[in-house]
Amino acid sequence: MTDVDPRPGGLGCAEVADQAAAYALGALEPADAAAIRTHVAACPNPHPELAEMAGLVAALGETVPPMEPPSALRNRILASAAAAGRPSTAAPRAVTSPRIAGRPARPWFRPARASWTFQAAAVIAILALGAWNLVLQGEVGGLQRFRDGVTAVTSAANAPGSVTAVLSAGGDASAHGVATIRADGTLLVAVTDLAPTTGAQVYEAWLIPPGGAPVPAGSFTVAGDRTGILESGRAAPTGGATIALTREAGPGATTPTLPIVSSGTTTLPSA
Amino acid sequence: MSSRLGPDLVAAAQPPDSELVAAMANGRLEALGELYDRHRAAAFGLAYRITGDAGIAEDVVHDAFLGAWRNADRYAPDRSGVKTWLMSIVHHRAIDAVRLRRPTSELPDPDAAPPASLTSPDVWAEIGGRLDAERIRHALDALSAVQREALELAYFGGLTQQEIADRTATPLGTVKSRVRLGLMALRRSLEGANRSTDEPAAGGTDA
Numbered sequence: 001m002t003d004v005d006p007r008p009g010g011l012g013c014a015e016v017a018d019q020a021a022a023y024a025l026g027a028l029e030p031a032d033a034a035a036i037r038t039h040v041a042a043c044p045n046p047h048p049e050l051a052e053m054a055g056l057v058a059a060l061g062e063t064v065p066p067m068e069p070p071s072a073l074r075n076r077i078l079a080s081a082a083a084a085g086r087p088s089t090a091a092p093r094a095v096t097s098p099r100i101a102g103r104p105a106r107p108w109f110r111p112a113r114a115s116w117t118f119q120a121a122a123v124i125a126i127l128a129l130g131a132w133n134l135v136l137q138g139e140v141g142g143l144q145r146f147r148d149g150v151t152a153v154t155s156a157a158n159a160p161g162s163v164t165a166v167l168s169a170g171g172d173a174s175a176h177g178v179a180t181i182r183a184d185g186t187l188l189v190a191v192t193d194l195a196p197t198t199g200a201q202v203y204e205a206w207l208i209p210p211g212g213a214p215v216p217a218g219s220f221t222v223a224g225d226r227t228g229i230l231e232s233g234r235a236a237p238t239g240g241a242t243i244a245l246t247r248e249a250g251p252g253a254t255t256p257t258l259p260i261v262s263s264g265t266t267t268l269p270s271a
Numbered sequence: 272m273s274s275r276l277g278p279d280l281v282a283a284a285q286p287p288d289s290e291l292v293a294a295m296a297n298g299r300l301e302a303l304g305e306l307y308d309r310h311r312a313a314a315f316g317l318a319y320r321i322t323g324d325a326g327i328a329e330d331v332v333h334d335a336f337l338g339a340w341r342n343a344d345r346y347a348p349d350r351s352g353v354k355t356w357l358m359s360i361v362h363h364r365a366i367d368a369v370r371l372r373r374p375t376s377e378l379p380d381p382d383a384a385p386p387a388s389l390t391s392p393d394v395w396a397e398i399g400g401r402l403d404a405e406r407i408r409h410a411l412d413a414l415s416a417v418q419r420e421a422l423e424l425a426y427f428g429g430l431t432q433q434e435i436a437d438r439t440a441t442p443l444g445t446v447k448s449r450v451r452l453g454l455m456a457l458r459r460s461l462e463g464a465n466r467s468t469d470e471p472a473a474g475g476t477d478a
Binding site for chain 2: 018022027053054059064074078080081082
């Protein structure tokens with residue numbers, strides 16, 4: 001025991017135990033709280049009283065009535081997490097929103113490149129899945145068309161003011177793809193593994209704003225290569241909107257015919 | 272007992288919070304989304320209760336969940352429950368936000384944010400296991416009014432013990448005692464309630 005500091009942080013274990021309640025409540029002066037942390041980091045005693053007090057203190061928080069946060073907060077958090085990268089590789093720095101930090105107004109978050117790295121990973125996965133299905137079906141022509149379509153969508157997605165959605169299959173369908181709405185309102189969609197259309201049938205793209213009704217945003221047909229590419233000028237670049245595909249008996253549908261074949265939520269205007 | 276079956280089965284079909292945190296540590300964004308969906312209302316309720324401002328509360332919850340994401344690989348499951356961990360991050364962030372806004376000389380209006388009553392019955396299930404509402408009331412009865420005030424000013428008001436002493440015109444040593452004894456009394460009561468629930472025939476301590 002002689003090589004161990006008997007009072008790490010300038011505190012004895014009994015003093016730490018004595019202040020555990022105040023520490024857990026955050027009611028110590030900053031210097032005193034820092035001394036506790038210094039002590040615990042160096043002390044061979046695990047100080048279980050600190051965790052116990054933290055549990056009791058957390059229960060105080062549970063007395064507060066739950067309150068539903070604004071719905072946009074979910075996407076904001078996920079976008080920030082995507083931008084921050086994997087936890088194990090994230091820089092260990094605190095993130096503080098500007099309203100809290102009291103900094104002058106500036107973008108709280110730089111969405112463009114970083115969020116795109118997440119989207120790109122999703123696109124790669126989708127490309128691989130779509131490619132695999134097309135290879136299974138011997139549709140190499142469709143594979144090339146889908147790749148070209150994805151390239152067009154991803155380059156448009158990197159332009160300022162674009163919003164992007166990764167489309168994944170709905171119901172028992174398997175259609176996957178990507179979509180972007182450019183700042184000028186052009187909707188670009190590349191989807192694969194779609195059942196071919198017959199006769200007058202089309203796939204209709206719908207833009208569904210948050211809390212709003214579906215707006216038709218353009219239609220396309222699908223041949224034997226099971227791949228659909230759409231470029232249409234009838235969408236507004238709104239984040240948090242849903243882009244959904246349905247199969248319709250013919251062009252000009254004003255309400256979608258269920259089921260939704262593939263859909264995704266738009267995220268993050270690129271900066 | 273059969274009434275518990277439904278929720279239990281539903282709960283069994285979902286991964287526990289700790290698995291979500293483990294998935295987050297592997298970079299799984301959807302796990303963060305699921306964790307957020309489970310705890311967003313509790314987190315936002317607490318952040319709003321402390322900050323009194325919806326915009327700041329939103330920032331607090333954002334920063335807290337981002338902090339959870341960044342530190343998911345350092346989360347130690349044996350140390351505390353995931354919800355306790357999350358709520359403590361939210362609490363710290365909210366207190367930081369309140370303190371940054373508040374000049375040190377100016378303390379909140381005591382009427383502006385009345386402390387939440389400590390009578391919500393389902394609160395203690397989290398720490399106490401199988402405590403019913405009656406037991407919880409017993410536990411809360413163990414707190415004196417001044418102890419409860421000290422705990423609430425610290426937890427919800429973000430005041431340090433020194434600030435509580437100034438605010439309530441009470442000697443610092445007295446405030447320290449109230450904080451410490453208040454939490455001790457809470458723990459003792461909950462443990463007593465838990466014990467008599469677990470071992471109803473074990474000694475008749477509350478007979």
